[in-house]
Amino acid sequence: MSLNRVDYLTIEKVDTLGEYTAHYGSRRFYDVMLKPVLKVKSVEGKNEGFLLLPGYLDKDIFYPCPLRIMYMKLYQITQQQSGEGYTRRTSVEAQIEVYDQSLANHISHRLVLTNTGSTGLDYMQFNRIFNLINLYVDAGNPLEQLNLDAFTQYEPREDDRSTLLRAINSLQFEFFENSRNVVGKDNFFWEEAEVRAVTNDPYLQKIILDGLRKNCESLYVKDDHLLLTFAHDRAYSPSFSRRKMESRPGGDSSIKDNVKFELAKMYDSRTHLLSKLKKRAATT
Template sequence: MSTFYIQINSIKYYEKKSYNYLEAQLLVFSKDFQTYKDIFVNINSYHYGCGAVCIQSINDIINSINIYIDYDNSLELLDEKLFENRFQLPKLDKAKLLNDIDNLEFKYYSNSSYRFKKDNIFWKEIEISNLPNNSYITNLYMLTLRKSIILDSSHLSNNILLLTYDREDIYSRHCGKQEIEEDLRKSDEIRGILKHGVYNSIDLIKEKNERMKKKVELTIESE
């Protein structure tokens, strides 16, 4: 039986005295149907979290995988371990989304660049770390801050947000990069921008798709 990007090769359902469980073998295709991978499903009433397992329980898995593939996500990165013992991928907790922003860590620096026979360039930098391990959300942080008028530039590298502001051309001695005291008001302002922008623009389907991927070292770089 075929269901869009998924071919169901087998389904077995077992009932025991104290629990029941379901096993299935799925053949999942990429969006262009050029590649495929086997997914083995094994869910039971101990782990499923919503009472007894029935044949219809497989629908959650099929619908989620179909949406994942339809959004052009990598079949290779689909985490088959999600389906080995259970499939329980809750909706995003927006309270946690805001808490993650509160837990961001800030470091401040002054920096400058020497220019021959011209005023030197001076600016301030912020490095924001402790970002969520979710590339969709960290990119959303980036897109939100790019729209902010309080920053001169921003980019994301090796799971750290790098921001600059207060750029000036000054006839003064070039000093290079030096760590300075955190500007708490500026940090709170950035957190507020992120909370408003991310909370109101997040795509819950894309965020869920990201959680369905295998966890890899985050080395995204954007400018």
């Protein structure tokens, strides 16, 4: 259905966390008082340009006003298209305010999605985005860390099983033997591992580090790698300089398997998804 064929768009579950939906739906509003809707207005001089104004419909009378969607306030949505086929350009824009849980503080934002080509993009793309924003705030996340630039027409999605396992299988291990001379006592011996290619996803990174810590005696975060130490022992044997181990029984397989077990226990898809909306700490 096209926007030029309707006067109003149906809005459902505006007061239900994570369930807001705007769609074409039914236009039988005459028997409903103060039904939340988006009024469709054509924009003159624009090739398939539309302005969607939120408000309430009381039988056949429309009352325009910003629409409260849980922790958000929607002022308007615009949708424009130009060109044809693979040169077609679509743009949708929403003017919003996002409030914290206390509703005392807010940020204003102009959320713009664009796409070129035949892939569909329209106002309904904002349904899931608005719900994710509300879930983010409701989970107690800081408003100042909300990264609204994370939203595109391919807004953050949940990772599938293969993506999660790849984050662990991609870990690169190098094993070393090391020792320290102790005057007058048995010398000190241990094994180490340098771990690289750790995902930069903060949520997965935390689970991986927690899993690695349970498989070693100590873990140190270095500039470009992690350093794990295991198997500390004392012996009356000559000490030696740190040396790479060409082979190690079990290699890294058992460690990776244990980290996967930790992932299975600790992973929460919604928490992971919402973590993608947080601004990353600046690195130096």
